[in-house]
Amino acid sequence: MITLHGFAASNYYNLVKHVLLYKQLPFQENLVYGGSDELLAVSPVGKVPAITTPEGLNLSESSVICDFIEERYPDTPLYPTDAGERAVVHQIMKIAELYLELPSRRLIPFAFSGTAIPKPVVAEVRQVLERGIVALNRLSQFSPWIAGEQFTMADIYVYYVSTIVSNFASKQLDWDVLAEIPGMKEWNEAMSQSAIAQTIEADRLANMPEFMQRVKEQIQAVNAVNAVNAANAD
Ligand SMILES: N[C@@H](CCC(=O)N[C@@H](CS)C(=O)NCC(=O)O)C(=O)O
Incomplete structure (x- = not known):
């Protein structure tokens, strides 16, 4: 089964998830955020989304993943034949x-x-x-x-x-x-209006509080470093 790594607040994650749902492919979601070591293990730049294929291949970059899914699973095509x-x-x-x-x-x-x-x-x-x-x-x-x-x-x-x-x-x-x-x-x-888009939107809304909390913590960490640097520069 394909594993989709990332988080539902990400639009890049959601577009790959939409493709998987549209093609009715079985997949599991692995909740992981940008920059984490767990993500770096499957995504060379540590960005969301990444997938792990049933064969164990790790892939990142949403458009690359989309093309791979289409080539590997050509049923319910999403590209013209011409x-x-x-x-x-x-x-x-x-x-x-x-x-x-x-x-x-x-x-x-x-x-x-x-x-x-x-x-x-x-x-x-x-x-x-x-x-x-x-x-x-x-x-x-x-x-x-x-x-x-x-x-x-x-x-x-x-x-x-x-x-x-x-x-x-x-x-x-x-x-x-x-x-x-x-x-x-x-x-x-x-x-x-599609059922898939609505499922994805519901998942996005459910993930937003946790995602925004992480964003808040990151901003606080950056502000704290900046404050220390400013104090040292005085
Ligand atoms: N070009 C990448 C962009 C992916 C991207 O920017 N993902 C964001 C989440 S929406 C991310 O992982 N950000 C974390 C970071 O930059 O460390 C793609 O198409 O997959």
Whole structure:
């Protein structure tokens, strides 16, 4: 059986979990947080998610895991058979990761610590997001799925990217980023209605208090180190 390592507050974890549930593959969840030794044993950079396959192979990086699952378990396919169409699905996923997910993530430390975002960071994040918006406007079909008639890996991937965009970029920049991509809100709403998405959301909400407590402890630890360093510098 596959083991999925990580925690349910993570959108990267959740997108892999969505793929496993969609393909109806048996798997077990191993609750482990970023940076821990237990995670480092299965994930070279110590990030969530990672999986251990039934054969004992450890894999990390959500998009790599998605592709592995598809190749190893091709039933209930999540990629088109045509190479060009498959590449377009990959292209949508990559653009969503680089130009929507990652810039939005730049803002997470400011949201968690409650500190103001420096103006140059705001400008840079906005600029990268603008490019993502233009690109996804060009590539998205929403007919009804993001890459066209077939429900694909891009639907799952971008749906979980959009949670980070909404919760961090949109809130902190006071800018409804997803509204800039016509059709995205309706598609997002349809995605959120699936039984799988609702199960995952329930698990995410259940994990949030523990996750936020860990975030709080990490911030306190960093503040304590900074206070000692400042005192030593005096
Ligand atoms: N590129 C990685 C990113 C994974 C990632 O950033 N995971 C976060 C949780 S959502 C994490 O493990 N953070 C802990 C850390 O950075 O130490 C992927 O696609 O899997």
